[in-house]
Amino acid sequence: DAEITQSPRHKITETGRQVTLACHQTWNHNNMFWYRQDLGHGLRLIHYSYGVQDTNKGEVSDGYSVSRSNTEDLPLTLESAASSQTSVYFCASSELRAGAYYEQYFGPGTRLTVT
């Protein structure tokens, strides 16, 4: 069955370190997304991609970067981790379907703690 996987599932890192969170999907979807989830804020969009070599900033992109070298993967990099980036991170993917809608499917999440 098609799925989205994220790794690691839990990560503790120190302030200032570079961290990369992996996202891999086997849906063969063109569209991929990264969100962060914090209490009181729900899920907020960090970056998204509509295909290979395409990346775009979401509403909370400062301090994060992504790259898309193939259809299956969209790694999220925290350039210099800060305590404010302690959060749960979700990856999602979607594809255009008949009727022009984009149902999104989510990975299991990565809990990141920056100390």
Place this chain on the structure above:
Amino acid sequence: GIQVEQSPPDLILQEGANSTLRCNFSDSVNNLQWFHQNPWGQLINLFYIPSGTKQNGRLSATTVATERYSLLYISSSQTTDSGVYFCAGVNSGGYQKVTFGTGTKLQVIP
């Protein structure tokens, strides 16, 4: 930008009771999804429902796009229904930006 508001923020039900969750969204939203986040944090797709009514077992959803709201009905609630329910809207602009509401936290007690 897109605005998505959910109510109530918190809900406690006795097992077997019915409930209705509401999602109001701005007029720039043309696609709507409902999700359930279980106590383990997993986000589960419930419905993609830009308009009309859909049913899946004890759950059903109705979206009235012209009045910019969607309702999620849970009938005969079970403890496994506990968690947070999110609605998410997709804008009608040139790209697919998804905005989540802040959720309704549901606790079903035996």
